[in-house]
Amino acid sequence: MKLIMTPTSPYARKVRIVLAEKRIEYEQVIDSPWDANSHVPDFNPLGMVPVLVLDDDHTLFDSRVIVEYLDTVSPVSQLIPKDSRQRLAVRRWEALADGISDAAAAIFVERKRPESQQSHEWIVRQDQKVFRGLEAMSEELGEKNWCTGEFFNLSDIAVGCALGYLDLRFPEIEWRKAHPVLARLADKLSQKPSFKDTVPPAS
Ligand SMILES: N[C@@H](CCC(=O)N[C@@H](CS)C(=O)NCC(=O)O)C(=O)O
Structure with a gap:
């Protein structure tokens, strides 16, 4: 494939x-x-x-x-639980993390337009999604080992990718300072070869 x-x-x-x-x-x-x-x-x-x-x-x-x-x-390393309640929890995390990437990407694209055509209101609206999303992820992760509890799964992957995208496009957002529990999760994820091998190149 x-x-x-x-x-x-x-x-x-x-x-x-x-x-x-x-x-x-x-x-x-x-x-x-x-x-x-x-x-x-x-x-x-x-x-x-x-x-x-x-x-x-x-x-x-x-x-x-x-x-x-x-x-x-492939049965190797199941990343989406079979149990419907747990599955919904994972997919909800994914929707939240992807939503942060959607909002951040929307700001990035808007800022590429000529300055006179950019909408300040639009950028602020997307900004709020990013900041509320980070707040929600931090609160829901709390002291848990992984997003949904004891096991690494798709929810952690989605969160790690959204945080990595913020680092790439908006390094000025100091989410690590504001949300140490997210920083702890991101550090743990960054040790995994699958994350190491896919770090986005600066462009
Ligand atoms: N919901 C989609 C989002 C995909 C997406 O936004 N991809 C961006 C690249 S990061 C894209 O292809 N943008 C081109 C466009 O918006 O026309 C997914 O999860 O795959």
């Missing part, structure tokens, strides 16, 4: 970490949807990465659908 991705996408990083944790072989295809000659729309009508192209050419998107699929194809 092939993963169409960019090295800076937090959603693609989530999928790459899941692939690594589950020891699934795949080929990376780097294609930025922002390039004029990108082929991403040929694989995903929404023109977004990541897209997983299966060996029979079937395509899967978005990242939440891809990780759900990957967790079913």
